[in-house]
Amino acid sequence: MIRTEEMLLNVGPQHPSTHGVFRLVIKIDGEMIIDAKPVIGYLHRGTEKIAENLQYTQIIPYTDRLDYLAAMTNNYVLCHAVETMMELDIPERAEYLRIITMELGRIASHLVWWGTYLLDLGATSPFLYAFREREMIINLLNEISGGRLTFNYMRVGGVKWDAPDGWIEKVKAFIPYMREQLAGYGDLVTGNEIFLNRVKGIGQYTKEEAMDYSLSGANLRCTGLAWDLRKSEPYSIYDRFSFEICTADTGDAWGRYQVRIQEIEQSLRILEQAVEQFPETGEVMGKVPKVIKPPKGEAFVRIESPRGEIGCYIASEGKKEPYRLKFRRPSFYNLQILPKLLVGQNMANLIAILGAIDIVLGEVDG
Amino acid sequence: MDEKDKERLKKEAAEKARAAAQRKREEREKKKEESHDSVSEVNQTKDDVTSNQDLEKQKAAAAAKAKAAAIAKKKAKEAEGTETEPTSNQDLEKQKAAAAAKAKAAALAKKKAKEAEGTETEPTSNQDLEKQKAAAAAKAKAAALAKKKAKETEGTETDSTSNQDLEKQKAIAIAKAKAAAAAKRKAKNANESGDSEKAKAIAVAKAKAATAAKARGKTTQAKETEEPEPITPSPQQPILDRYLNIVKEHYKDDILEDSYINRMSKHVPTIVVKLEHYYSLALLFKQHSGLHFEFLSELHGTDFETYMEIYVHLYSFKNKQSVALKVKMDRENPRVDSIASIWPGANWPECEAYDLLGIQFTNHPDLHRIMLGEDWVGHPLRKDYEPYDVEV
Numbered sequence: 001m002i003r004t005e006e007m008l009l010n011v012g013p014q015h016p017s018t019h020g021v022f023r024l025v026i027k028i029d030g031e032m033i034i035d036a037k038p039v040i041g042y043l044h045r046g047t048e049k050i051a052e053n054l055q056y057t058q059i060i061p062y063t064d065r066l067d068y069l070a071a072m073t074n075n076y077v078l079c080h081a082v083e084t085m086m087e088l089d090i091p092e093r094a095e096y097l098r099i100i101t102m103e104l105g106r107i108a109s110h111l112v113w114w115g116t117y118l119l120d121l122g123a124t125s126p127f128l129y130a131f132r133e134r135e136m137i138i139n140l141l142n143e144i145s146g147g148r149l150t151f152n153y154m155r156v157g158g159v160k161w162d163a164p165d166g167w168i169e170k171v172k173a174f175i176p177y178m179r180e181q182l183a184g185y186g187d188l189v190t191g192n193e194i195f196l197n198r199v200k201g202i203g204q205y206t207k208e209e210a211m212d213y214s215l216s217g218a219n220l221r222c223t224g225l226a227w228d229l230r231k232s233e234p235y236s237i238y239d240r241f242s243f244e245i246c247t248a249d250t251g252d253a254w255g256r257y258q259v260r261i262q263e264i265e266q267s268l269r270i271l272e273q274a275v276e277q278f279p280e281t282g283e284v285m286g287k288v289p290k291v292i293k294p295p296k297g298e299a300f301v302r303i304e305s306p307r308g309e310i311g312c313y314i315a316s317e318g319k320k321e322p323y324r325l326k327f328r329r330p331s332f333y334n335l336q337i338l339p340k341l342l343v344g345q346n347m348a349n350l351i352a353i354l355g356a357i358d359i360v361l362g363e364v365d366g
Numbered sequence: 367m368d369e370k371d372k373e374r375l376k377k378e379a380a381e382k383a384r385a386a387a388q389r390k391r392e393e394r395e396k397k398k399e400e401s402h403d404s405v406s407e408v409n410q411t412k413d414d415v416t417s418n419q420d421l422e423k424q425k426a427a428a429a430a431k432a433k434a435a436a437i438a439k440k441k442a443k444e445a446e447g448t449e450t451e452p453t454s455n456q457d458l459e460k461q462k463a464a465a466a467a468k469a470k471a472a473a474l475a476k477k478k479a480k481e482a483e484g485t486e487t488e489p490t491s492n493q494d495l496e497k498q499k500a501a502a503a504a505k506a507k508a509a510a511l512a513k514k515k516a517k518e519t520e521g522t523e524t525d526s527t528s529n530q531d532l533e534k535q536k537a538i539a540i541a542k543a544k545a546a547a548a549a550k551r552k553a554k555n556a557n558e559s560g561d562s563e564k565a566k567a568i569a570v571a572k573a574k575a576a577t578a579a580k581a582r583g584k585t586t587q588a589k590e591t592e593e594p595e596p597i598t599p600s601p602q603q604p605i606l607d608r609y610l611n612i613v614k615e616h617y618k619d620d621i622l623e624d625s626y627i628n629r630m631s632k633h634v635p636t637i638v639v640k641l642e643h644y645y646s647l648a649l650l651f652k653q654h655s656g657l658h659f660e661f662l663s664e665l666h667g668t669d670f671e672t673y674m675e676i677y678v679h680l681y682s683f684k685n686k687q688s689v690a691l692k693v694k695m696d697r698e699n700p701r702v703d704s705i706a707s708i709w710p711g712a713n714w715p716e717c718e719a720y721d722l723l724g725i726q727f728t729n730h731p732d733l734h735r736i737m738l739g740e741d742w743v744g745h746p747l748r749k750d751y752e753p754y755d756v757e758v
Binding site for chain 2: 040041044046048049084085208211212213214215225227232295297298299300301302309311313315323324326328332333335336337365366
């Protein structure tokens with residue numbers, strides 16, 4: 001008879017597969033996980049507290065550092081919240097620039113996920129391909145905003161910089177290239193049997209569980225629920241583009257993989273239409289008071305980030321600084337289900353399950 | 367304007383102010399000699415006070431010369447403590463305001479404006495004294511210190527805890543001199559001076575920061591024009607009414623504190639529930655087929671200083687509608703039922719609210735300090751939070 005005994009294993013906080021500083025204390029019996037407790041907070045910088053002493057424009061750089069793989073959407077959610085409160089009109093050109101940069105950011109974010117997830121599962125080369133394409137996007141965003149990761153690009157009422165000459169053409173040229181590469185990714189990985197065996201049926205949950213645990217983004221859509229705020233509660237000018245909400249019905253890591261890969265294609269579709277409709281001329285900043293003071297009251301808005309539903313709550317006293325600022329950070333909510341997914345699983349699946357959730361620790365810890 | 371110019375202007379302003387004060391003092395002394403027959407005690411104390419003031423001014427000059435930051439700080443405190451209150455200081459004030467306006471020392475003006483705002487119930491003469499001191503401080507170029515001082519003057523309103531004997535003597539003299547009637551008059555004066563101070567502050571602000579004043583004026587105007595609420599009913603109003611009807615069907619009593627459409631937040635129907643019914647209403651919200659809020663989008667707390675609040679944003683995929691559920695609780699002992707058993711997704715957000723705001727959630731499966739760790743002292747998102755430093 002084989003004698004097994006319970007063992008406590010500490011994963012992280014400095015473990016490359018946790019994609020940041022995330023600690024997981026697991027109890028294992030042989031190879032089986034019988035308990036898991038996530039420990040977070042290593043990257044908590046008190047953004048919300050800091051923001052209470054900053055003017056709204058000054059807060060924008062802090063949002064870059066929440067989800068640093070998709071900073072454009074973070075920029076946007078804050079601006080969107082303030083604009084909603086102040087009922088500001090955003091110029092057309094600025095709206096298009098916002099959409100283009102956000103969708104480019106979404107593709108870049110999914111590419112990082114795709115590359116690192118496969119790296120987690122033992123495939124080295126996809127990572128190199130993914131980062132090659134991502135580098136191109138980063139260069140594009142760098143050209144328009146001056147930053148590679150922390151863009152600080154959007155402002156209340158518009159965007160900081162207009163697109164430089166020829167930038168839209170570069171984006172135009174990037175779309176077919178990315179499509180071609182995406183097909184290559186499919187050939188390389190998506191049909192790979194070893195890969196499929198690693199992800200199919202792993203980390204599975206039902207639609208009800210996903211809703212109960214407040215999951216959002218690909219984590220929710222992989223259960224078959226067609227819920228994407230870009231389409232379900234359109235903000236900005238997303239209602240002008242035709243695209244589909246990507247879903248899968250398996251609710252496992254394989255489903256989440258499919259959803260994210262398809263989302264790259266849908267983002268390319270949006271980009272294609274956006275650069276086509278892009279207005280020739282126009283302002284990139286709306287008429288905004290010099291000192292931004294949302295009226296007294298509160299607002300909560302939510303938008304679709306690559307990781308799910310990112311929200312921003314502002315309680316204003318009518319001052320230059322918010323009385324209270326709160327971000328609904330999708331990674332934080334999505335990670336909650338992890339212990340439930342891990343219990344009863346084989347140790348070897350730990351990283352495959354964690355990786356499929358797609359967390360960014362800057363966002364988890366806030 | 368570069369730094370040197372500013373410095374020079376500040377100096378000039380200080381000198382002018384000092385000269386004006388000197389003139390005033392002489393006048394006052396003359397007056398006093400004339401009316402020496404009136405109530406002796408009061409006058410005596412007034413004399414006391416004036417001599418004290420002289421002493422003080424000398425000191426101030428000495429301090430300014432020495433540029434000793436520590437002394438300047440103490441002075442600010444003293445200024446607070448001395449409740450001297452000659453009645454004829456309105457003119458003096460005006461003169462000073464004029465002098466200040468001339469000086470165009472932006473930093474100084476700012477500080478003054480602050481003081482004027484902060485010390486409304488302060489006797490007016492203190493303000494003069496304070497101004498002198500502020501000028502002295504500005505001379506001393508202790509910018510950081512000045513800031514601290516400004517804070518102090520704001521904070522300690524009737525604080526005469528200074529250790530100096532002189533201070534105590536003064537305090538006693540004043541206490542003697544001022545009977546209940548005087549106190550009454552003081553209150554009146556304070557009110558008046560409050561007004562005049564405000565006017566002064568506005569004048570100073572106008573002279574100094576024309577652009578800033580403009581901007582401020584604009585925003586206040588904008589606010590005023592925004593004030594009248596649009597009367598058109600919100601498109602979400604029927605939805606809110608439906609929610610309320612369902613709630614009414616299930617509860618005999620009135621369990622809601624408030625319900626309204628939050629127009630600022632994309633017209634979301636908002637319901638404020640009484641603390642004791644929070645859990646049961648949340649359960650109803652999830653289970654009732656007409657509501658069916660199966661998705662908890664957001665949960666967080668806010669410290670509104672008079673009370674604590676939990677904000678929950680719920681969404682129903684089935685009915686395609688959302689609601690903002692709010693509950694208020696006592697700030698000193700914030701305690702509320704956990705709804706993590708209804709929506710497991712509320713688990714960590716409740717931990718976060720507990721960690722950062724100190725809100726206790728009863729029946730929570732695992733309430734712990736999720737962000738900061740168990741050994742952290744205090745709850746940072748509370749408005750009165752003071753960072754705990756082991757070394758201090």
